[in-house]
Amino acid sequence: MTDSLWPSGMKRTKQRAAVLDILEHADIPLSAMEIHARVGHGDTPVWLSTVYRILELFTEKGVVIKTTVLDGDMAYYERNRHAHHHYAVCVDCHKIVAVNNCPMAEFEPKLSDDAFRVMGHRVEMYGYCRDCDKRNNITDKDV
Amino acid sequence: MTDSLWPSGMKRTKQRAAVLDILEHADIPLSAMEIHARVGHGDTPVWLSTVYRILELFTEKGVVIKTTVLDGDMAYYERNRHAHHHYAVCVDCHKIVAVNNCPMAEFEPKLSDDAFRVMGHRVEMYGYCRDCDKRNNITDKDV
């Protein structure tokens, strides 16, 4: 990554560049441990706690977005591309699929406390991905 | 709670009744530790790990719904009243406010992988509640 693209306000270290590179090339949100694993395969090993610190910094700077899915066992991080989108999550294999439109576009929420100032939102769909749906149907038939 | 209302398929113990009672009278989702604290004030103290086991059972049986909000630091549980609703969460004090309508009602998601079978969804709004909004405005003026 060239210097001109480096987010301002933070030192450019090998570790940060490596983590950002992973996120830059990922098309789905990744957990800290997945990022750590992928970085490990490169030529710049990065300690897991450092990955967490970098992700925290990136989140603060708005470079990445931190999310959780399902029961929220762990956090996922994705490059902030300033594109508004949501995800569908497979409840079976936990695969994440992108949703390209947004139900909130023309929505006027009816809040119990109407003094609440809504700043943002998050939508998550859950169900079965192609593979798990297929596998489950076959299993059902076999039983 | 009378026996006729007790969810079938599980023994009726003091501990379970106490936890269900808390959830029955709560109008917002509670964390395991909040439930534990509230139970502690009653005449049936329940060990925290037992609260977790009870909540796990209740979730399995569909008696309660397990959720996470914001970054998903911890899980929240609410009585499953089979009413479809969502929540708005204050990003400052984490207070939870109910939303009484649903943006997904007439929504057709455009999925990247159209073989995905959507079974359910979750919508979360975030922003500032009345109190935090007010407090922040005052603070801004003072600076």
Add this chain to the structure above:
DNA sequence: ATTACTGCAAAGCATTTGCAGACTG
């Protein structure tokens, strides 16, 4: 009486923190 449930203690797992040495600007 049999089986399931709870108290209690200890482990588990993702994440955070403290510190000294290493690196960036």
Add this chain to the structure above:
DNA sequence: CAGTCTGCAAATGCTTTGCAGTAAT
């Protein structure tokens, strides 16, 4: 060179698990 960042280890906090005694059906 000064200040920040990283490797490493140890701690933290929510949650889960193992086991033996207790309670429900």
